Amino acid sequence: MRQKPALVLLTTLLLTLAAGIAAGNWKTLRNDQLHDPSNPSLRVLQDPEEALALLPPDTAGNMVNWVTALQRGIISPRSSLREDREHEILDDDVLMLDTMPLPYVRFPHRPHSEWMGCETCHEKLFVSVAGANAINMGKILDGQYCGVCHGAVAFPLTECNRCHNTDSSTVSGARPGGTLP
Amino acid sequence: MTSLAKKAGFVGFIALFVAASMFAAMRYAEAQSNPNSFNRLLKPASERNAPPATDGIHDPTSDGTALLQTPLEAFDPLAKSNSGNYVNWNQALDDGGIAPWYSVSNPNAAPIVLDMNIVREVKGSMPNVVYPHKQHTEWLDCANCHPAIFIPMKGANQISMASILLGEKCGVCHGKVAFPVSECRRCHSQPKEAAARQ
Amino acid sequence: MSPSARGRRIGILCAGLLPVAFAWGEYADVILNSRSEAEGVAPVIFPHWFHRIRFRCSVCHVELGIEMRVGSNSMRMDSITNGEYCGACHDGQTAWSVDNCDLCHSGRPGLATGIQGGHQTGGPGKY
Numbered sequence: 455m456r457q458k459p460a461l462v463l464l465t466t467l468l469l470t471l472a473a474g475i476a477a478g479n480w481k482t483l484r485n486d487q488l489h490d491p492s493n494p495s496l497r498v499l500q501d502p503e504e505a506l507a508l509l510p511p512d513t514a515g516n517m518v519n520w521v522t523a524l525q526r527g528i529i530s531p532r533s534s535l536r537e538d539r540e541h542e543i544l545d546d547d548v549l550m551l552d553t554m555p556l557p558y559v560r561f562p563h564r565p566h567s568e569w570m571g572c573e574t575c576h577e578k579l580f581v582s583v584a585g586a587n588a589i590n591m592g593k594i595l596d597g598q599y600c601g602v603c604h605g606a607v608a609f610p611l612t613e614c615n616r617c618h619n620t621d622s623s624t625v626s627g628a629r630p631g632g633t634l635p
Numbered sequence: 636m637t638s639l640a641k642k643a644g645f646v647g648f649i650a651l652f653v654a655a656s657m658f659a660a661m662r663y664a665e666a667q668s669n670p671n672s673f674n675r676l677l678k679p680a681s682e683r684n685a686p687p688a689t690d691g692i693h694d695p696t697s698d699g700t701a702l703l704q705t706p707l708e709a710f711d712p713l714a715k716s717n718s719g720n721y722v723n724w725n726q727a728l729d730d731g732g733i734a735p736w737y738s739v740s741n742p743n744a745a746p747i748v749l750d751m752n753i754v755r756e757v758k759g760s761m762p763n764v765v766y767p768h769k770q771h772t773e774w775l776d777c778a779n780c781h782p783a784i785f786i787p788m789k790g791a792n793q794i795s796m797a798s799i800l801l802g803e804k805c806g807v808c809h810g811k812v813a814f815p816v817s818e819c820r821r822c823h824s825q826p827k828e829a830a831a832r833q
Numbered sequence: 834m835s836p837s838a839r840g841r842r843i844g845i846l847c848a849g850l851l852p853v854a855f856a857w858g859e860y861a862d863v864i865l866n867s868r869s870e871a872e873g874v875a876p877v878i879f880p881h882w883f884h885r886i887r888f889r890c891s892v893c894h895v896e897l898g899i900e901m902r903v904g905s906n907s908m909r910m911d912s913i914t915n916g917e918y919c920g921a922c923h924d925g926q927t928a929w930s931v932d933n934c935d936l937c938h939s940g941r942p943g944l945a946t947g948i949q950g951g952h953q954t955g956g957p958g959k960y
Contacts, residue, residue, distance in 0.1 A: 480859065481858070481859065483939075486857065486858045486859065486862075487857040487858065487941070488857055488858035488862060488864065488878055488940055488941065488944065488949070489878060489939050489940060489941065490875060490939060490940060490941045490942070493875070493935050493939050494935070495933070495935040495936050495939065496939065498676065498933075498936060499936060499939065500670065500675065500883060502859045502880070502882055504670045505670050505671050505882065505883065505886060506882060508670065508671060515860045515861070516859065516860045516861065516882050517860075518882070520885065529671060529886050531885060531886060531887050531888045531889045531892075532887065532888050532889065532892060533889050533891070533892070534891075534892060534896060535892060535896055535897075535921060535922075541889065541891070568889075569889050569890050570889060570890040570891050570894075571889070571891040571895065573891060573895045574890050574891045574894050574895050574901075579901075597902075602901050602902075603890075603901070606861060606948050607860075607861035607881045607885075607948070610860075671886050671887075673887055674927075674928065676928075676929050677925075677927075677928055677929050717924075717925060717926065718925050718930070758872065758873075759872050759909075759910060759911075760909035760910055760911035760912075761910055761911050761914070762911065796934075800932065800934065810932075815930075815932065816932040817924075817925045817930030817931065817932040819910075819914035819931065819932075820914055820915070823914070
């Protein structure tokens, strides 16, 4: 019986910890080390948690699965400042085979074009020719190619297996940069 | 039989109308309570120039509130603008859409208009400020501003956007009754290159 | 590849994957301070998360022509009040107007221009 308070305390602690992890651990603007806490307008600005807690959770970046949020229609960000324009969606995957010991990269055009259309990447960041883009992790970590967004605003580069997602034994006869339906 | 059908049609119409307004009200409430609504901090256009009964400061239960004129009724014939009262008060005056008295005792008194521009060079990238005495003296008397708010002497007035936003200098009127400070370009109207050429 | 170049590359790889010791800001917050403090206002903090709930990437990065590299856009209040960059929406019509200085100019003194790579990567590069 004497152990009971300790048990309750431990359970409470664990629950708080779990809730903290589940809640995404977003910092308030007042405590994010970026905003000036003496700024009286901070109470007008939105804290990330108020907006992001409503969206599908994730384990990295904003702790939000932005692709799912868009695909399920939980958010519907505008595609254009003009009301009549929608993004062109391309639904194929590009295979990248030059991954040395790591699994191949299967790049899905669909979620990318849903968020960005075509022109955000083509032809400035990526040339639309199979095998014409000399991409490597060094450049990506240096903020080029995929690294323009991943590691900056899209999910971070610690999520290796989200891109290195295709076991080489499952793909045969593919050419570098080739597309898959 | 026809009258019954008419009645049924009428009731149906009313029911549909009520349902539609309830749906609209729900959507509106949802937009207000949804933290991720599009215009989180911006009043929707439909709420601009609200009538006294719903403007949030008048008592909607008072009989007097119902007698007061709605802003939209007054503003409807006047020239429009993008902010403040959404009325271009200067143009309304120039157009003759309104003819406010200049004196409490003499309806025919005419304002003393001074047509003189003051150019103030500003720091940063913004264009210089051109202050027109003309538009101001069409509304105001010299003594409204001089000498309490502005000393009538070149270089004697320290003006900054910070003080204006705090309600000093131009901010005594702009942001309270004259067009708000969000209309940057109406004051910052002379590009620096133009000033350099002169 | 020379051994030194290879070493440098591995170094970059490792440094990029090291978690940042302190979580500052929300992931993808952008700090703009190449001119702000020098011209007497607080640094700007732009929250990507708030804006991507309302707009897809191409609206700002294609239609408005904002380069996807912090510091490579010449954003000045002059151009913003002319309807460029932030001013395309922050005009009192689509979003609140620029007279709300401290909603954007809300950063602590001395912040460096850059993007918060979040609590996962520091990124050795040019963010």
